[in-house]
Amino acid sequence: MENHAENQIVNKNENEISIIARIDARYKKMSKSHKAIASYITDHYEQAVFMTAAKLGETVGVSESTVVRFASGIGYDGYPEFQKALEDWVKSKISSVQKIGAKYGKSTQSEILTSVLRADMDKLQDTLENLDGASFEMAVDTILAAETVYILGMRSCEPLADFLHFYLNMIRGNVILLRSTSVSEIFEQMIRIGEKDAIVGISFPRYSMRTLKAMEFANDRNAKVIAITDSVHSPMNLYSACNLFARSDMVSIVDSLVAPLSVINALVVALCLKRPEDVKSNLEQLEEAWNNYQVYLNDEINFIDEESMLNYPLIKENK
Known part of the structure; x- marks a missing residue:
């Protein structure tokens, strides 16, 4: 499962893969110093895009040559090409916001409302057509059978994790909502996770490296890993045995989380129907x-x- 998901990302035409996707796909096999570089770039790309190899190395605490080797390791012919790819990726994110301005700039407020709601309806329809029923059933059974269930969602996905935790706590005991500003704090909260437990990791572009690392840690401990993410190309799939896909696109500077929330809502309802007496009690x-x-x-x-x-x-x- 893990190697198959990784190959889906790595084996695509290199020109079609964004720099962040390359980093995510190769992250597990990186050395400790390369992982430190990868984490800094994904979390601070706005600063990293202006840094020389020497400055990036100084900031992360590694040598300039290590940064150059990192760039080569993810498929670039040296640091200049790597930096150009990062610049293009950052520009594409800025461009997406500008496109939203061009699309909605002359619209009335009611037209914006209608357009956004229709876009959300399209995402729900797409999610409905592509969600795997077998994976959904597996997720329900896994959550019910686990001794302890851990839930993690960072940044814009944090409200989704809160929602799932609130209702899952009504259905069963031993539900832990992971909260943290650092990976080390997450590991401290997960120190007892094992093969009898499960973790639900929720992440959508831009994918959270902290969530990815937590899922890797859980997978290494032989815990059951469930991913709620956007597609088969998501790096979250590298460590999960059960994937629930929900379409989530950026509408403006915010992510549309309507479809993911609906999937989580369906998950809660299915769990309630499996344990009606427990919920009632x-x-x-x-x-x-x-x-x-x-x-x-x-x-x-x-x-x-x-x-x-x-x-x-x-x-x-x-x-």
Whole structure:
């Protein structure tokens, strides 16, 4: 599975592969110093694009010659060609924002709303047509069978991880949401992960190197790895045995996460249907806790005409 996914990325025409995709595809086999360079470039490409090989090496803490060897190692004929490829990649990201401005610049607010919603509908339709039902079933069974489930999503994917963690915690115990600003902190939270456990890694372009490293670590510990990502070309597939694909394109400077959220929502519903009694019991216990410890304050209401939800002592005293 791992080698097949890697070959899908590496064996494409080199001219069609972005510099970041090359780095991601070769990351696992890199030396420690090359991994340090790769991590810095993917996380700080805005600064790296202006650096000489000597400056990049100084910043990362390696020699200039190591940086040059890194460039050759990912398929470039030296550092100048590598730097030009990085420059082109950064320009393409800036260009995509400019194209959005050209597309929507003269549109009314309602036209923008309609256009974006229709684009999201297209992403949902594409996800529906291409999602593998067998992988979805495997993900459900894996999550239910795991002793502990770890969930990780960085940057724009963090809300997706939060959503999955919130509802998965209603269904079963031992669910850990990984939060971190560094890879070392993630490893500290995952130190006990093993073959009886599972991790759900969520990442879309630009892919998170921290999420990728966490999935590699889990895979090395023989844990079950589930990836929620955008395509078969995603580097997240290198370490996962189960892949759930959802289309996610950049609409402007933000990523559209409608389709990924829908896939996660479907995952939660499927899990609930597998464990209806557990869900019912957990909700009853939660309701009891609310009743026992939030007698004088409810922070949720349904509709404004439901008197029972607005029946606070403070409101009564003011009447």
